[in-house]
Amino acid sequence: MQALLSRAELFRERIAILSEGSRYTYSQLIDQSAMVAAHLLEGQRDLHESRIAFLIDPSFAYTAVQWGIWQAGGIAVPLCVLHPLDSIRYVLQDAEIGQVVVSQAHLAFLSPVLDELGIRVLEYESLDATIQIADAAPIEENRKAMILYTSGTTSSPKGVVTTHGTIRFQIKSLVDVWGWSEDDHILNILPLHHVHGIINVMSCALWSGACCEFLPKFDVQQVWDVFRTERLSLFMAVPTIYYKLIQYWQSQPVAVQQAMSASCQSFRLMVSGSAALPVPVLEQWEQISGQRLLERYGMTEVGMALSNPYQAERRPGHVGQPLPGVQIRLADSFDQELASGEQGEIQIKGPNVFLEYWNKPDATQSSFTADGWFRSGDIAVVSDGYYQILGRSSIDIIKSGGYKVSALEIESVLLSHPDVLQAGVLGVPDDEWGELIVAALVSRTKQPDLKSIERLVSEKLPSYKKPRRYLMVDDLPKNTIGKVTKHKLKSLFILDQ
Ligand code: MCA
Protein backbone atom coordinates (compact mmCIF):
# COMPACT_ATOMS: atom_id res chain seq x y z
CA MET A 1 0.00 0.00 0.00
CA GLN A 2 2.77 2.36 1.01
CA ALA A 3 4.34 1.85 -2.41
CA LEU A 4 1.09 2.53 -4.30
CA LEU A 5 0.44 5.64 -2.22
CA SER A 6 3.91 7.05 -2.71
CA ARG A 7 3.61 6.41 -6.45
CA ALA A 8 0.24 8.23 -6.44
CA GLU A 9 1.93 11.23 -4.77
CA LEU A 10 4.06 11.60 -7.91
CA PHE A 11 0.98 12.03 -10.09
CA ARG A 12 -1.31 14.13 -7.87
CA GLU A 13 -2.67 16.37 -10.60
CA ARG A 14 -3.14 13.64 -13.23
CA ILE A 15 -6.43 11.88 -13.95
CA ALA A 16 -6.43 8.51 -12.18
CA ILE A 17 -9.95 7.34 -12.89
CA LEU A 18 -12.75 8.01 -15.32
CA SER A 19 -16.01 6.58 -14.05
CA GLU A 20 -19.71 7.32 -14.37
CA GLY A 21 -18.93 10.31 -16.59
CA SER A 22 -16.60 11.96 -14.03
CA ARG A 23 -12.83 12.39 -13.86
CA TYR A 24 -10.93 11.87 -10.61
CA THR A 25 -7.34 12.93 -9.99
CA TYR A 26 -4.76 11.01 -7.97
CA SER A 27 -5.16 13.73 -5.29
CA GLN A 28 -8.86 12.95 -5.02
CA LEU A 29 -8.11 9.24 -4.78
CA ILE A 30 -5.57 9.81 -1.98
CA ASP A 31 -7.99 12.06 -0.04
CA GLN A 32 -11.06 9.91 -0.52
CA SER A 33 -9.29 6.72 0.53
CA ALA A 34 -7.94 8.48 3.65
CA MET A 35 -11.51 9.46 4.48
CA VAL A 36 -12.70 5.83 4.09
CA ALA A 37 -9.77 4.69 6.27
CA ALA A 38 -10.76 7.15 9.01
CA HIS A 39 -14.30 5.78 9.09
CA LEU A 40 -13.06 2.20 9.31
CA LEU A 41 -10.54 3.02 12.03
CA GLU A 42 -12.93 4.97 14.27
CA GLY A 43 -10.01 6.51 16.15
CA GLN A 44 -7.74 3.44 16.21
CA ARG A 45 -4.34 3.56 14.45
CA ASP A 46 -4.46 0.15 12.78
CA LEU A 47 -7.12 -2.44 11.91
CA HIS A 48 -4.50 -5.16 12.44
CA GLU A 49 -5.59 -7.22 9.43
CA SER A 50 -9.26 -7.25 10.27
CA ARG A 51 -11.14 -8.39 7.14
CA ILE A 52 -13.18 -5.64 5.49
CA ALA A 53 -15.54 -6.66 2.70
CA PHE A 54 -16.95 -4.23 0.15
CA LEU A 55 -19.71 -4.46 -2.42
CA ILE A 56 -19.33 -1.67 -4.96
CA ASP A 57 -19.54 -1.62 -8.77
CA PRO A 58 -16.28 -1.01 -10.64
CA SER A 59 -15.82 2.76 -10.20
CA PHE A 60 -13.83 5.46 -8.40
CA ALA A 61 -15.69 4.47 -5.22
CA TYR A 62 -14.46 0.86 -5.50
CA THR A 63 -10.83 2.01 -5.72
CA ALA A 64 -11.15 4.56 -2.92
CA VAL A 65 -12.58 1.88 -0.62
CA GLN A 66 -9.92 -0.68 -1.51
CA TRP A 67 -7.15 1.86 -0.83
CA GLY A 68 -8.94 3.03 2.33
CA ILE A 69 -8.99 -0.51 3.74
CA TRP A 70 -5.27 -0.86 2.97
CA GLN A 71 -4.38 2.49 4.56
CA ALA A 72 -6.25 1.45 7.70
CA GLY A 73 -4.32 -1.85 7.93
CA GLY A 74 -7.27 -4.07 6.99
CA ILE A 75 -7.47 -6.97 4.57
CA ALA A 76 -9.59 -6.06 1.54
CA VAL A 77 -12.19 -8.67 0.57
CA PRO A 78 -14.05 -7.57 -2.58
CA LEU A 79 -17.51 -9.06 -2.94
CA CYS A 80 -18.87 -9.86 -6.37
CA VAL A 81 -21.76 -7.67 -7.48
CA LEU A 82 -23.15 -10.58 -9.51
CA HIS A 83 -23.34 -13.03 -6.62
CA PRO A 84 -26.59 -14.07 -4.95
CA LEU A 85 -26.90 -13.60 -1.18
CA ASP A 86 -25.97 -17.23 -0.43
CA SER A 87 -22.56 -16.87 -2.12
CA ILE A 88 -21.98 -13.56 -0.33
CA ARG A 89 -22.99 -15.02 3.04
CA TYR A 90 -20.42 -17.77 2.50
CA VAL A 91 -17.60 -15.23 1.97
CA LEU A 92 -18.68 -13.04 4.90
CA GLN A 93 -18.64 -16.04 7.22
CA ASP A 94 -15.57 -17.78 5.83
CA ALA A 95 -13.40 -14.64 5.93
CA GLU A 96 -14.81 -13.64 9.34
CA ILE A 97 -15.63 -10.18 8.09
CA GLY A 98 -15.59 -7.37 10.65
CA GLN A 99 -17.06 -4.50 8.63
CA VAL A 100 -18.62 -4.06 5.21
CA VAL A 101 -18.58 -0.97 3.00
CA VAL A 102 -21.45 -0.98 0.53
CA SER A 103 -22.70 1.46 -2.06
CA GLN A 104 -26.29 2.66 -1.90
CA ALA A 105 -27.12 0.62 -5.01
CA HIS A 106 -26.46 -2.66 -3.19
CA LEU A 107 -27.49 -1.74 0.36
CA ALA A 108 -31.06 -3.06 0.33
CA PHE A 109 -29.87 -6.34 -1.20
CA LEU A 110 -27.09 -6.83 1.35
CA SER A 111 -28.78 -5.57 4.53
CA PRO A 112 -30.63 -8.77 5.51
CA VAL A 113 -27.44 -10.84 5.61
CA LEU A 114 -25.51 -8.10 7.44
CA ASP A 115 -28.27 -7.90 10.07
CA GLU A 116 -28.33 -11.68 10.36
CA LEU A 117 -24.56 -11.88 10.90
CA GLY A 118 -24.35 -8.72 13.02
CA ILE A 119 -21.73 -7.06 10.80
CA ARG A 120 -21.08 -3.31 10.99
CA VAL A 121 -22.08 -1.63 7.73
CA LEU A 122 -20.84 1.63 6.24
CA GLU A 123 -22.83 3.09 3.39
CA TYR A 124 -20.25 4.62 1.08
CA GLU A 125 -22.32 7.60 -0.09
CA SER A 126 -23.24 8.55 3.50
CA LEU A 127 -19.68 8.73 4.83
CA ASP A 128 -18.91 12.14 6.32
CA ALA A 129 -16.33 13.60 3.93
CA THR A 130 -14.94 16.02 6.54
CA ILE A 131 -13.45 13.21 8.62
CA GLN A 132 -9.84 12.46 7.72
CA ILE A 133 -7.32 9.95 8.98
CA ALA A 134 -5.15 11.40 11.78
CA ASP A 135 -2.22 9.09 12.35
CA ALA A 136 -2.37 5.72 10.63
CA ALA A 137 0.29 3.11 11.32
CA PRO A 138 2.70 2.32 8.45
CA ILE A 139 1.82 -0.96 6.72
CA GLU A 140 4.74 -3.35 6.23
CA GLU A 141 5.07 -5.34 3.01
CA ASN A 142 4.72 -8.73 4.71
CA ARG A 143 1.26 -7.91 6.04
CA LYS A 144 -1.83 -9.51 4.56
CA ALA A 145 -3.59 -7.25 2.07
CA MET A 146 -6.30 -9.04 0.13
CA ILE A 147 -8.42 -12.19 0.02
CA LEU A 148 -9.89 -13.26 -3.34
CA TYR A 149 -12.17 -16.27 -3.52
CA THR A 150 -11.40 -18.94 -6.09
CA SER A 151 -13.03 -22.23 -6.98
CA GLY A 152 -11.03 -25.41 -6.89
CA THR A 153 -11.39 -29.12 -6.54
CA THR A 154 -13.46 -28.71 -3.38
CA SER A 155 -17.15 -27.80 -3.35
CA SER A 156 -16.60 -24.48 -1.53
CA PRO A 157 -14.44 -21.62 -2.84
CA LYS A 158 -11.20 -20.91 -0.98
CA GLY A 159 -9.91 -17.49 0.07
CA VAL A 160 -6.52 -16.74 -1.51
CA VAL A 161 -4.50 -14.47 0.77
CA THR A 162 -1.87 -12.14 -0.70
CA THR A 163 0.39 -9.68 1.11
CA HIS A 164 1.21 -6.09 0.21
CA GLY A 165 4.62 -7.36 -0.96
CA THR A 166 3.06 -10.01 -3.24
CA ILE A 167 0.74 -7.45 -4.77
CA ARG A 168 3.56 -4.96 -5.30
CA PHE A 169 5.63 -7.61 -7.06
CA GLN A 170 2.69 -8.72 -9.22
CA ILE A 171 1.98 -5.14 -10.30
CA LYS A 172 5.59 -4.10 -10.84
CA SER A 173 6.48 -7.10 -12.98
CA LEU A 174 3.65 -6.36 -15.44
CA VAL A 175 4.35 -2.62 -15.46
CA ASP A 176 7.95 -3.39 -16.47
CA VAL A 177 7.41 -6.09 -19.09
CA TRP A 178 4.41 -4.51 -20.77
CA GLY A 179 5.93 -1.01 -20.74
CA TRP A 180 3.25 0.83 -18.75
CA SER A 181 3.67 4.61 -18.39
CA GLU A 182 1.72 7.62 -17.20
CA ASP A 183 0.64 8.22 -20.79
CA ASP A 184 -1.43 5.03 -20.82
CA HIS A 185 -5.20 4.92 -20.73
CA ILE A 186 -6.97 1.60 -20.17
CA LEU A 187 -10.62 0.56 -20.18
CA ASN A 188 -11.66 -1.84 -17.42
CA ILE A 189 -14.70 -3.97 -18.21
CA LEU A 190 -13.76 -6.91 -16.00
CA PRO A 191 -15.31 -7.83 -12.66
CA LEU A 192 -13.33 -6.54 -9.68
CA HIS A 193 -13.25 -9.66 -7.54
CA HIS A 194 -10.46 -11.31 -9.56
CA VAL A 195 -6.78 -10.69 -10.25
CA HIS A 196 -7.29 -9.88 -13.96
CA GLY A 197 -9.38 -6.75 -13.30
CA ILE A 198 -7.87 -5.79 -9.94
CA ILE A 199 -4.14 -6.24 -10.58
CA ASN A 200 -3.49 -6.39 -14.33
CA VAL A 201 -5.80 -3.53 -15.23
CA MET A 202 -6.65 -1.26 -12.31
CA SER A 203 -3.58 -1.52 -10.09
CA CYS A 204 -1.02 -1.47 -12.92
CA ALA A 205 -2.68 1.71 -14.24
CA LEU A 206 -2.61 3.39 -10.82
CA TRP A 207 0.99 2.36 -10.16
CA SER A 208 1.97 3.98 -13.45
CA GLY A 209 0.15 7.29 -13.08
CA ALA A 210 -2.04 6.24 -16.02
CA CYS A 211 -5.80 6.62 -16.42
CA CYS A 212 -8.14 3.73 -15.64
CA GLU A 213 -11.59 4.14 -17.17
CA PHE A 214 -14.43 2.01 -15.82
CA LEU A 215 -17.56 0.67 -17.40
CA PRO A 216 -19.64 -0.75 -14.54
CA LYS A 217 -20.27 -3.89 -16.59
CA PHE A 218 -19.19 -5.36 -19.91
CA ASP A 219 -21.37 -4.20 -22.79
CA VAL A 220 -20.09 -4.95 -26.26
CA GLN A 221 -21.52 -1.85 -27.93
CA GLN A 222 -20.28 0.46 -25.19
CA VAL A 223 -16.80 -1.02 -25.46
CA TRP A 224 -16.71 -0.33 -29.20
CA ASP A 225 -18.07 3.20 -28.52
CA VAL A 226 -15.15 3.89 -26.15
CA PHE A 227 -12.68 2.39 -28.64
CA ARG A 228 -14.01 4.84 -31.21
CA THR A 229 -13.08 7.85 -29.07
CA GLU A 230 -9.44 6.78 -29.70
CA ARG A 231 -8.41 7.74 -26.16
CA LEU A 232 -7.34 4.21 -25.17
CA SER A 233 -3.81 2.84 -25.43
CA LEU A 234 -4.35 -0.50 -23.66
CA PHE A 235 -7.02 -3.17 -23.45
CA MET A 236 -7.07 -6.45 -21.51
CA ALA A 237 -9.81 -9.04 -21.61
CA VAL A 238 -10.72 -12.72 -21.56
CA PRO A 239 -11.08 -14.60 -24.89
CA THR A 240 -14.93 -14.60 -24.64
CA ILE A 241 -14.86 -10.79 -24.74
CA TYR A 242 -12.71 -10.73 -27.90
CA TYR A 243 -15.13 -13.28 -29.39
CA LYS A 244 -18.06 -10.96 -28.61
CA LEU A 245 -16.24 -7.89 -29.99
CA ILE A 246 -15.59 -9.79 -33.23
CA GLN A 247 -19.23 -10.88 -33.51
CA TYR A 248 -20.42 -7.33 -32.99
CA TRP A 249 -17.97 -5.97 -35.60
CA GLN A 250 -19.23 -8.59 -38.07
CA SER A 251 -22.83 -7.46 -37.51
CA GLN A 252 -22.08 -3.88 -38.63
CA PRO A 253 -22.26 -2.27 -42.11
CA VAL A 254 -18.93 -2.07 -43.97
CA ALA A 255 -18.43 1.68 -43.45
CA VAL A 256 -18.92 1.28 -39.70
CA GLN A 257 -16.62 -1.74 -39.62
CA GLN A 258 -13.90 0.37 -41.27
CA ALA A 259 -14.29 3.12 -38.68
CA MET A 260 -14.23 0.58 -35.86
CA SER A 261 -11.07 -1.04 -37.22
CA ALA A 262 -9.41 2.34 -37.70
CA SER A 263 -10.09 3.23 -34.06
CA CYS A 264 -7.93 0.28 -32.95
CA GLN A 265 -4.83 2.11 -34.19
CA SER A 266 -4.76 4.13 -30.96
CA PHE A 267 -3.74 1.03 -28.97
CA ARG A 268 -0.15 0.13 -28.22
CA LEU A 269 -1.08 -3.24 -26.64
CA MET A 270 -4.01 -5.62 -26.29
CA VAL A 271 -3.75 -8.60 -23.94
CA SER A 272 -5.77 -11.80 -23.59
CA GLY A 273 -5.78 -14.15 -20.64
CA SER A 274 -7.67 -16.06 -17.91
CA ALA A 275 -8.47 -18.84 -20.39
CA ALA A 276 -7.00 -20.33 -23.55
CA LEU A 277 -7.16 -17.95 -26.51
CA PRO A 278 -8.28 -19.98 -29.54
CA VAL A 279 -5.98 -19.33 -32.52
CA PRO A 280 -8.95 -18.45 -34.83
CA VAL A 281 -9.98 -15.70 -32.36
CA LEU A 282 -6.42 -14.33 -32.31
CA GLU A 283 -6.33 -14.36 -36.13
CA GLN A 284 -9.74 -12.79 -36.65
CA TRP A 285 -9.01 -10.10 -34.11
CA GLU A 286 -5.73 -9.31 -35.83
CA GLN A 287 -7.52 -8.94 -39.17
CA ILE A 288 -10.14 -6.64 -37.64
CA SER A 289 -7.98 -4.53 -35.37
CA GLY A 290 -4.45 -4.87 -36.73
CA GLN A 291 -3.47 -5.89 -33.18
CA ARG A 292 -1.69 -9.20 -32.47
CA LEU A 293 -3.02 -10.16 -29.04
CA LEU A 294 -0.43 -10.80 -26.35
CA GLU A 295 -1.50 -13.96 -24.51
CA ARG A 296 -0.35 -14.55 -20.97
CA TYR A 297 -1.07 -17.12 -18.24
CA GLY A 298 -1.97 -16.53 -14.61
CA MET A 299 -3.88 -17.75 -11.64
CA THR A 300 -5.47 -16.19 -8.55
CA GLU A 301 -2.81 -17.86 -6.39
CA VAL A 302 0.15 -16.52 -8.37
CA GLY A 303 -0.96 -13.46 -10.31
CA MET A 304 0.74 -13.62 -13.70
CA ALA A 305 3.39 -16.28 -14.30
CA LEU A 306 3.98 -16.57 -18.05
CA SER A 307 3.68 -14.00 -20.80
CA ASN A 308 4.36 -13.70 -24.48
CA PRO A 309 6.90 -10.92 -25.06
CA TYR A 310 5.81 -7.33 -25.62
CA GLN A 311 8.56 -6.64 -28.16
CA ALA A 312 9.40 -10.04 -29.70
CA GLU A 313 7.30 -12.83 -31.28
CA ARG A 314 3.83 -13.40 -29.79
CA ARG A 315 3.24 -17.02 -30.63
CA PRO A 316 -0.37 -18.09 -31.28
CA GLY A 317 -1.59 -20.93 -29.04
CA HIS A 318 1.24 -20.30 -26.55
CA VAL A 319 1.44 -18.35 -23.31
CA GLY A 320 5.07 -17.30 -23.59
CA GLN A 321 7.88 -17.40 -21.08
CA PRO A 322 8.24 -17.01 -17.29
CA LEU A 323 8.01 -13.40 -16.11
CA PRO A 324 11.21 -12.00 -14.56
CA GLY A 325 11.68 -13.29 -11.00
CA VAL A 326 9.08 -16.06 -11.45
CA GLN A 327 10.40 -19.63 -11.45
CA ILE A 328 8.51 -22.21 -13.46
CA ARG A 329 9.08 -25.94 -13.83
CA LEU A 330 7.10 -28.80 -15.33
CA ALA A 331 6.77 -31.77 -13.00
CA ASP A 332 5.36 -35.28 -13.06
CA SER A 333 2.81 -36.66 -10.60
CA PHE A 334 5.63 -37.33 -8.10
CA ASP A 335 6.69 -33.66 -8.26
CA GLN A 336 9.86 -34.58 -10.15
CA GLU A 337 11.05 -32.00 -12.66
CA LEU A 338 10.70 -33.22 -16.24
CA ALA A 339 13.15 -33.00 -19.09
CA SER A 340 12.58 -30.38 -21.76
CA GLY A 341 9.89 -31.41 -24.26
CA GLU A 342 7.93 -33.55 -21.81
CA GLN A 343 4.39 -32.68 -20.71
CA GLY A 344 3.83 -31.99 -17.04
CA GLU A 345 2.18 -29.88 -14.38
CA ILE A 346 3.19 -26.22 -14.19
CA GLN A 347 4.72 -25.58 -10.77
CA ILE A 348 5.57 -22.07 -9.64
CA LYS A 349 7.86 -20.39 -7.11
CA GLY A 350 8.60 -16.73 -6.52
CA PRO A 351 7.58 -13.49 -4.81
CA ASN A 352 4.38 -13.53 -6.90
CA VAL A 353 2.99 -16.59 -5.09
CA PHE A 354 0.18 -16.22 -2.52
CA LEU A 355 0.68 -16.69 1.21
CA GLU A 356 -2.07 -19.16 2.13
CA TYR A 357 -5.70 -20.17 1.76
CA TRP A 358 -7.59 -18.34 4.47
CA ASN A 359 -8.15 -20.59 7.50
CA LYS A 360 -7.34 -23.71 5.46
CA PRO A 361 -3.86 -24.88 6.49
CA ASP A 362 -4.36 -28.37 5.06
CA ALA A 363 -5.41 -27.06 1.65
CA THR A 364 -2.47 -24.63 1.71
CA GLN A 365 -0.02 -27.38 2.57
CA SER A 366 -1.28 -29.78 -0.08
CA SER A 367 -1.13 -27.14 -2.79
CA PHE A 368 2.66 -26.90 -2.37
CA THR A 369 5.31 -29.56 -2.96
CA ALA A 370 7.64 -30.53 -0.11
CA ASP A 371 10.26 -28.16 -1.56
CA GLY A 372 7.91 -25.18 -1.85
CA TRP A 373 6.62 -25.21 -5.44
CA PHE A 374 2.97 -24.24 -5.95
CA ARG A 375 1.05 -26.90 -7.86
CA SER A 376 -1.07 -25.15 -10.49
CA GLY A 377 -2.98 -28.20 -11.74
CA ASP A 378 -2.38 -27.00 -15.33
CA ILE A 379 -0.58 -29.26 -17.77
CA ALA A 380 1.88 -27.73 -20.24
CA VAL A 381 4.77 -28.39 -22.57
CA VAL A 382 7.63 -26.09 -23.64
CA SER A 383 9.22 -25.70 -27.02
CA ASP A 384 11.84 -23.01 -27.83
CA GLY A 385 11.17 -21.51 -24.41
CA TYR A 386 7.47 -20.92 -25.22
CA TYR A 387 4.99 -22.66 -22.92
CA GLN A 388 1.80 -24.17 -24.30
CA ILE A 389 -1.10 -25.04 -21.98
CA LEU A 390 -2.50 -28.48 -22.82
CA GLY A 391 -5.23 -28.79 -20.21
CA ARG A 392 -5.87 -29.29 -16.52
CA SER A 393 -5.22 -32.26 -14.29
CA SER A 394 -8.78 -32.09 -12.89
CA ILE A 395 -11.89 -32.35 -15.06
CA ASP A 396 -13.83 -30.88 -12.12
CA ILE A 397 -12.45 -27.41 -12.79
CA ILE A 398 -14.27 -25.61 -15.58
CA LYS A 399 -13.29 -22.33 -17.28
CA SER A 400 -16.32 -20.56 -18.71
CA GLY A 401 -16.16 -16.95 -19.90
CA GLY A 402 -12.81 -16.68 -18.08
CA TYR A 403 -14.35 -17.64 -14.74
CA LYS A 404 -13.04 -20.68 -12.92
CA VAL A 405 -15.94 -22.81 -11.74
CA SER A 406 -15.97 -25.94 -9.59
CA ALA A 407 -18.14 -28.77 -10.91
CA LEU A 408 -18.42 -30.04 -7.33
CA GLU A 409 -19.90 -26.77 -6.08
CA ILE A 410 -22.65 -26.94 -8.72
CA GLU A 411 -23.26 -30.63 -8.08
CA SER A 412 -23.76 -30.01 -4.37
CA VAL A 413 -26.43 -27.40 -5.16
CA LEU A 414 -28.17 -29.74 -7.64
CA LEU A 415 -28.09 -32.59 -5.12
CA SER A 416 -29.84 -30.41 -2.54
CA HIS A 417 -32.97 -30.47 -4.75
CA PRO A 418 -35.44 -33.17 -3.69
CA ASP A 419 -35.90 -34.45 -7.26
CA VAL A 420 -32.18 -35.03 -7.86
CA LEU A 421 -30.65 -38.39 -6.99
CA GLN A 422 -27.32 -38.03 -8.83
CA ALA A 423 -25.67 -35.08 -10.60
CA GLY A 424 -22.62 -34.88 -12.85
CA VAL A 425 -21.41 -31.44 -13.94
CA LEU A 426 -18.69 -30.69 -16.46
CA GLY A 427 -17.52 -28.27 -19.14
CA VAL A 428 -17.87 -29.02 -22.86
CA PRO A 429 -15.90 -27.12 -25.51
CA ASP A 430 -17.61 -23.99 -26.77
CA ASP A 431 -16.39 -21.37 -29.25
CA GLU A 432 -17.81 -18.42 -27.32
CA TRP A 433 -17.44 -19.41 -23.66
CA GLY A 434 -14.35 -21.65 -23.87
CA GLU A 435 -16.29 -24.26 -21.95
CA LEU A 436 -20.04 -24.44 -21.51
CA ILE A 437 -21.29 -25.76 -18.18
CA VAL A 438 -23.57 -28.79 -18.56
CA ALA A 439 -25.19 -31.17 -16.07
CA ALA A 440 -26.40 -34.77 -16.28
CA LEU A 441 -29.07 -35.63 -13.75
CA VAL A 442 -30.55 -38.84 -12.45
CA SER A 443 -33.99 -38.09 -11.11
CA ARG A 444 -35.77 -39.58 -8.11
CA THR A 445 -39.11 -39.05 -9.80
CA LYS A 446 -40.59 -39.89 -13.20
CA GLN A 447 -41.18 -36.22 -14.00
CA PRO A 448 -38.45 -34.08 -12.39
CA ASP A 449 -39.32 -30.41 -12.07
CA LEU A 450 -36.47 -28.91 -14.12
CA LYS A 451 -37.85 -25.38 -13.73
CA SER A 452 -37.61 -25.61 -9.97
CA ILE A 453 -34.12 -27.13 -10.21
CA GLU A 454 -33.05 -24.15 -12.35
CA ARG A 455 -34.68 -21.78 -9.87
CA LEU A 456 -32.71 -23.33 -7.03
CA VAL A 457 -29.46 -22.98 -8.98
CA SER A 458 -30.21 -19.29 -9.70
CA GLU A 459 -30.94 -18.70 -6.04
CA LYS A 460 -27.72 -20.31 -4.83
CA LEU A 461 -25.20 -19.52 -7.59
CA PRO A 462 -24.27 -16.58 -9.84
CA SER A 463 -25.36 -16.77 -13.49
CA TYR A 464 -21.86 -17.65 -14.72
CA LYS A 465 -21.97 -20.88 -12.68
CA LYS A 466 -25.33 -22.02 -14.09
CA PRO A 467 -25.47 -25.17 -16.22
CA ARG A 468 -26.56 -24.20 -19.73
CA ARG A 469 -27.72 -27.68 -20.75
CA TYR A 470 -29.25 -30.55 -18.79
CA LEU A 471 -29.34 -34.18 -19.79
CA MET A 472 -31.61 -36.63 -17.95
CA VAL A 473 -30.02 -40.09 -17.73
CA ASP A 474 -30.93 -43.37 -16.01
CA ASP A 475 -27.55 -43.60 -14.31
CA LEU A 476 -24.21 -41.78 -14.39
CA PRO A 477 -21.32 -43.76 -15.91
CA LYS A 478 -19.10 -45.05 -13.09
CA ASN A 479 -15.88 -47.00 -12.74
CA THR A 480 -15.41 -50.23 -10.75
CA ILE A 481 -15.13 -48.37 -7.45
CA GLY A 482 -18.35 -46.44 -8.12
CA LYS A 483 -16.74 -43.09 -9.02
CA VAL A 484 -18.42 -41.12 -11.81
CA THR A 485 -16.30 -41.26 -14.97
CA LYS A 486 -16.60 -37.72 -16.21
CA HIS A 487 -14.75 -38.35 -19.46
CA LYS A 488 -17.44 -40.89 -20.43
CA LEU A 489 -20.11 -38.45 -19.32
CA LYS A 490 -18.54 -35.75 -21.50
CA SER A 491 -18.83 -37.96 -24.57
CA LEU A 492 -22.59 -38.34 -23.86
CA PHE A 493 -22.98 -34.56 -24.12
CA ILE A 494 -20.87 -34.32 -27.24
CA LEU A 495 -22.95 -37.11 -28.88
CA ASP A 496 -26.15 -35.37 -27.80
CA GLN A 497 -25.27 -32.07 -29.56
C1 MCA B 1 -23.29 -15.51 -19.01
N1 MCA B 1 -24.02 -16.16 -19.93
C2 MCA B 1 -23.46 -17.35 -20.18
C3 MCA B 1 -22.31 -17.41 -19.36
N2 MCA B 1 -22.23 -16.25 -18.65
N3 MCA B 1 -23.80 -18.34 -21.01
C4 MCA B 1 -23.01 -19.43 -21.04
N4 MCA B 1 -21.90 -19.56 -20.27
C5 MCA B 1 -21.52 -18.57 -19.43
N5 MCA B 1 -20.41 -18.71 -18.69
C6 MCA B 1 -25.23 -15.70 -20.59
C7 MCA B 1 -26.25 -15.14 -19.61
O1 MCA B 1 -27.10 -16.13 -19.13
C8 MCA B 1 -26.99 -14.16 -20.48
O2 MCA B 1 -27.88 -14.84 -21.34
C9 MCA B 1 -25.91 -13.60 -21.37
O3 MCA B 1 -24.87 -14.57 -21.40
C10 MCA B 1 -25.39 -12.30 -20.82
O4 MCA B 1 -25.08 -12.49 -19.46
P1 MCA B 1 -24.14 -11.50 -18.68
O5 MCA B 1 -23.98 -11.93 -17.27
O6 MCA B 1 -24.60 -10.09 -18.97
O7 MCA B 1 -22.82 -11.85 -19.43
P2 MCA B 1 -21.76 -10.92 -19.99
O8 MCA B 1 -21.68 -9.64 -19.20
O9 MCA B 1 -21.87 -10.82 -21.46
O10 MCA B 1 -20.51 -11.80 -19.54
C11 MCA B 1 -19.56 -12.26 -20.32
C12 MCA B 1 -18.19 -11.87 -19.75
C13 MCA B 1 -18.12 -12.34 -18.29
C14 MCA B 1 -18.01 -10.36 -19.82
C15 MCA B 1 -17.18 -12.55 -20.61
O11 MCA B 1 -18.27 -13.72 -18.25
C16 MCA B 1 -16.86 -11.88 -17.62
O12 MCA B 1 -16.77 -10.75 -17.13
N6 MCA B 1 -15.82 -12.73 -17.63
C17 MCA B 1 -14.50 -12.37 -17.08
C18 MCA B 1 -14.24 -13.11 -15.83
C19 MCA B 1 -12.87 -12.76 -15.27
O13 MCA B 1 -12.50 -11.59 -15.10
N7 MCA B 1 -12.10 -13.76 -14.98
C20 MCA B 1 -10.78 -13.57 -14.48
C21 MCA B 1 -10.54 -14.66 -13.47
P3 MCA B 1 -29.40 -14.50 -21.38
O14 MCA B 1 -29.47 -13.03 -21.68
O15 MCA B 1 -29.92 -15.39 -22.45
O16 MCA B 1 -29.86 -14.85 -19.99
S1 MCA B 1 -9.07 -15.49 -13.81
C22 MCA B 1 -7.87 -14.55 -13.17
O17 MCA B 1 -8.07 -13.49 -12.63
C23 MCA B 1 -6.50 -15.12 -13.45
C24 MCA B 1 -5.51 -14.62 -12.48
C25 MCA B 1 -6.10 -14.77 -14.86
O18 MCA B 1 -5.30 -15.52 -15.46
O19 MCA B 1 -6.57 -13.77 -15.38
Ligand code: AMP
Ligand atom coordinates in the same frame (compact mmCIF):
# COMPACT_ATOMS: atom_id res chain seq x y z
P1 AMP C 1 -8.29 -18.37 -11.68
O1 AMP C 1 -8.04 -19.24 -10.54
O2 AMP C 1 -9.69 -17.94 -11.85
O3 AMP C 1 -7.35 -17.32 -11.49
O4 AMP C 1 -7.94 -19.15 -12.99
C1 AMP C 1 -6.65 -19.59 -13.25
C2 AMP C 1 -6.68 -20.62 -14.34
O5 AMP C 1 -7.05 -20.01 -15.58
C3 AMP C 1 -5.37 -21.25 -14.60
O6 AMP C 1 -5.07 -22.26 -13.67
C4 AMP C 1 -5.56 -21.77 -16.02
O7 AMP C 1 -6.24 -23.00 -15.99
C5 AMP C 1 -6.46 -20.72 -16.63
N1 AMP C 1 -5.73 -19.78 -17.49
C6 AMP C 1 -5.34 -18.53 -17.23
N2 AMP C 1 -4.73 -17.98 -18.31
C7 AMP C 1 -4.74 -18.92 -19.28
C8 AMP C 1 -4.29 -18.99 -20.63
N3 AMP C 1 -3.72 -17.94 -21.23
N4 AMP C 1 -4.45 -20.15 -21.29
C9 AMP C 1 -5.04 -21.21 -20.73
N5 AMP C 1 -5.51 -21.21 -19.47
C10 AMP C 1 -5.37 -20.08 -18.75
